[in-house]
Amino acid sequence: MSAEFEIVDAHLRDLGDLRRLENECFEVDAWPLVDLLAMLMFPGIVRLKAVVDGRLAGIIAGDLRRGQNLAWIVTLGVRPEYRRQGIARALLHACENRLPIKTIKLSVRRSNWPAIQLYENEGYHQVDVWKKYYVDGEDALVLEKINVS
Numbered sequence: 001m002s003a004e005f006e007i008v009d010a011h012l013r014d015l016g017d018l019r020r021l022e023n024e025c026f027e028v029d030a031w032p033l034v035d036l037l038a039m040l041m042f043p044g045i046v047r048l049k050a051v052v053d054g055r056l057a058g059i060i061a062g063d064l065r066r067g068q069n070l071a072w073i074v075t076l077g078v079r080p081e082y083r084r085q086g087i088a089r090a091l092l093h094a095c096e097n098r099l100p101i102k103t104i105k106l107s108v109r110r111s112n113w114p115a116i117q118l119y120e121n122e123g124y125h126q127v128d129v130w131k132k133y134y135v136d137g138e139d140a141l142v143l144e145k146i147n148v149s
């Protein structure tokens, strides 16, 4: 069944729900509290959430590096029960539209097939590999897209 969702700005008051989502989505890669706080509070970050029936279903954040005409998508996660309903794609589109920047980059585990499928379908392509980037020694693929929004 497809969920009705809305995409709106995320705020500090989302911290508790975001911690739960982070653990459900990222497990060993889950950010510590201090990084989640920074993501919700620091300037220069586009932070958006997907909400279903008042519940946090997904999150995305884009970190602007205006001087380099570059932004990094630093996180994108959708809770397991809301997946395959277009929420990540909608979050990505909404975030890209809010980034007044030419190049968008992100990193993803080499084995993260669902995410790589999503990004490639949305116009991202591989530009680099960070060897043994993750805590368990897995490589990160660095993907890039030229933003036309």
Ligand SMILES: CC(C)(COP(=O)(O)OP(=O)(O)OC[C@H]1O[C@@H](n2cnc3c(N)ncnc32)[C@H](O)[C@@H]1OP(=O)(O)O)[C@@H](O)C(=O)NCCC(=O)NCCS
Binding pocket: 025, 026, 076, 077, 078, 079, 082, 083, 084, 085, 086, 087, 088, 089, 090, 107, 108, 109, 112, 113, 114, 115, 117, 118, 119, 121
């Ligand atoms: C990757 C993730 C964000 C996708 O979220 P989602 O809301 O299920 O994705 P969407 O429904 O918007 O899917 C959009 C497209 O991505 C691709 N995709 C998503 N999940 C997929 C899967 N399990 N297998 C294959 N392709 C998949 C498909 O092309 C899909 O389009 P389609 O449904 O029309 O075929 C979600 O699985 C997740 O949160 N995973 C854990 C956290 C994570 O890995 N985040 C990315 C870190 S870089």
